[in-house]
Amino acid sequence: MALLPVLRQRLGRSFFLPAHGRGRALPADLRRLLRQRAGIWDLPELPQVGGPLESEGAVAESQRRSADAMGARRAWYGVNGATGLLQASLLALAAPGQAVLMPRNVHRSLIQACVLGDVTPVLFDLPFQSDRGQPAPPDRLWLERVVQATAASGRTIAAAVLLHxxxxxxxxxxxxxVQLLQQxxxxxxxxxxxxSHFAVDVDEQLPxxxxxxxxxxxxxxxxxxxxGxxxxxVLWLQGNRVDPDQVQRSLGWLQTTSPSALLLASCEASLREWRSSRGRDRLRRRLLEARALASELREQGVPLLPTQDPLRLVLNTAAQGVSGLEADAWLLPRGWLAELPEPATLTFCLGLVRHRGLARAFARMWSQLMAAHPGRDAFPTFEPPPLPLVACPEMALSKAWRAPSVRVPLAEANGAIxxxxxxxxxxxxxxLIPGERLDQPRLAWLQRQRLFWGEQCPHGVRLVDTSGSMRDER
Ligand SMILES: Cc1ncc(COP(=O)(O)O)c(C=O)c1O
Structure with missing residues (x-):
């Protein structure tokens, strides 16, 4: 089927991102704009419009207002997702050959930025939640050990990244x-x-x-x-540790020369929502509803895992012997569209729309899902990846990624990069990232990941061909 008819389809219950829930929670001023003559908003960087990197025009003015309202020194709107802004940030923080400390669970965009900028990621391991196979955020004590291990490695670090x-x-x-790393x-x-909703001062229980x-x-x-x-x-800069000109230059390398005025208007409108009493009230209500929903579901025996963001429902499918990917595949044709299927869990994003009558429907969906997968035992605990507390790839990422390479079965990759x-x-x-050397425990762990992730974790791996004699199994 072509794309356009798909976009018009009713898809079922939407618990995926974007969080505006197929338009229902879009800011009123953006909805008004979209109701005007189709395409009227599709403007180039005219002087009165400008763009994220211009100092004049409506976009610059809007970014300045957003930064002031947030108490930040600078703000840049982005039209290539968090991906584009994370990548530009990393390039601004580290020159080629420099190293950046980052957790193992960084989004792949940051690893890709290391390839682009010839930056070395110094990766730190995280506490592991073995009941669900997911890393947990570190606490101060954990990070102190990371800092000590980094110092012991003798590496000079240019900057640090956290995921939160x-x-x-x-x-x-x-x-x-943050304090420890800045020290x-x-x-x-x-x-x-x-x-981003953590930055809206409406709810004391949010992180x-x-x-x-x-x-x-x-x-x-x-x-x-x-x-949005x-x-x-949006990328915010505060304090004096980072040079805004360096960020601006990096954004200039990666950003399109034709940013969409509609997307920039959506950045403005969604940030303005957080400042308006209407938008703040809406967030407050969504958080209250979400907390009430989770406690009602728990009372009815639905296994939801605790999480610090009430707008995410993390369903522990593994507790009943069903993987999150299996549950997702079963639910999709039945009109339940979740956001994040993983080996032990299926995460539903409630977003910023109201879900009337969800508690009953969700509990019913859970019992039907269980009835369709009877007699299963809970999954055994997951094993953590066999990784040192702090490590960096043996070969520069940019070199490993561009080197002559061959694909070989995982079982034959011991000792290779x-x-x-x-x-x-x-x-x-x-x-696994480019430049890392594979040893037996890591390979065995990767092979077991295939059981959980299926085709998403391939049977073979592309290795740097140092011998020129490896066989290619494409
Ligand atoms: C933690 C995290 N950071 C960054 C990104 C990239 O965001 P985007 O897809 O908007 O570019 C994602 C996407 O899933 C993410 O989960």
């Missing part, structure tokens, strides 16, 4: 983490793609936002955690 919250909404107290002299970039925690650069995806259209995002990213999507967290 995770896709599932797991978050820890960011303040001591080392490292500017801190926080990927808060899933947490402290990266901006309040004092991070130097913060990326918000406005489609994931506000009411797909691809909208990966030339590729192995990364199920979603969530977009790499299991």
């Amino acid at each position: 919250p995770t896709y599932q909404g797991y978050a820890s107290d960011l303040v001591p983490l 080392q002299g490292w500017p801190v970039l926080v990927d808060e793609a899933h947490g 402290v936002s990266a901006l309040s925690a004092g991070a130097d650069l913060v990326v918000h995806s406005l489609q994931k955690s506000s009411t 259209l797909a691809q909208t995002a 990966s030339a590729e990213l192995v990364c199920p999507y979603p969530p977009g967290i790499p299991l």
Whole structure:
């Protein structure tokens, strides 16, 4: 089928991103714009419009107002998602050959930026939640051990990255983490793609936002955690550790020369929502409804895992012996469209729309799902990836990725260096990155990942061909 008819289809119950719920929670001024003559808003960078990198025009003015309202020094709107802004941020923070400390569960866009900018990622391992096979955010003690191990490695670090919250909404107290990293002299970039609503001061139970925690650069995806259209995002800069001109130059390398005025207007409108009493009230109501929904579902025996973002429902399917991917495949044709299927869980994004009568429907859906998969035992606990606390790839990523390479079965890859990213999507967290040397425990772990992720975790791996004699199994 062609694309246009699909976009008009009723798809069922939507629990995916963008969080505006197929337009229902779009800001009123953007809806009004979209109701005007089709295409009227599709303007180039006319002097009165400008663009994210111009100092004059409506976009510049809007960015300045957003930054002022947020208490940030600078703001840049983005039309290539959090991806584009994270990549530009990383290039601004580290020169070729420099190293950046980042957690193992970074989004693949940052690893790709390391390839683009010839930056070395110094990757730190995370606490592991073995009941669901997902990493947990680190706390201050964990990060202190990371900092010590990094110092012991003798590597000079140019900057550090934190992820807050995770896709599932797991978050820890960011303040001591940011402080610890800045005390080392490292500017801190926080990927808060899933947490722009943390920066809206309406709910004391939400985690402290990266901006309040004092991070130097913060990326918000406005489609994931506000009411923006797909691809909208914003990058905030605060303090004096990062040079805004360096950020501006990096954005200039990666940004399209024809940014969509509609997407830029959507950035503005969704950020304005967070400042308006209407938008703030709406967020407050959604959070209250979401908390009430989760507690009602738990009372009815639906196994939801605790998460710090009430707008994410993390269904623990593994507790009943069903994988999140299996549950998703069963639910899709029945009109339940979740966001994030993983081996042990299926995550539903409630977004910013109201879901009337969801508690009953969700509980019924859960019992039907269980009835369709009877007699299963709960999954055994998941094993953590066999990784050192701190490690960096043995070969520069940019070199490994471009080197002559061959694809070989995983079982034959012991001792070789990966030339590729192995990364199920979603969530977009790499299991293996270019330049890493494979050893037996890592290979055995990757092979077991195939049982969980299926085709998303390939049977073979592309390796740097150092011998010239390896066989290619494409
Ligand atoms: C944590 C995180 N950061 C960044 C991104 C990239 O966001 P986008 O797809 O809007 O470019 C994602 C996407 O899933 C993500 O989960």
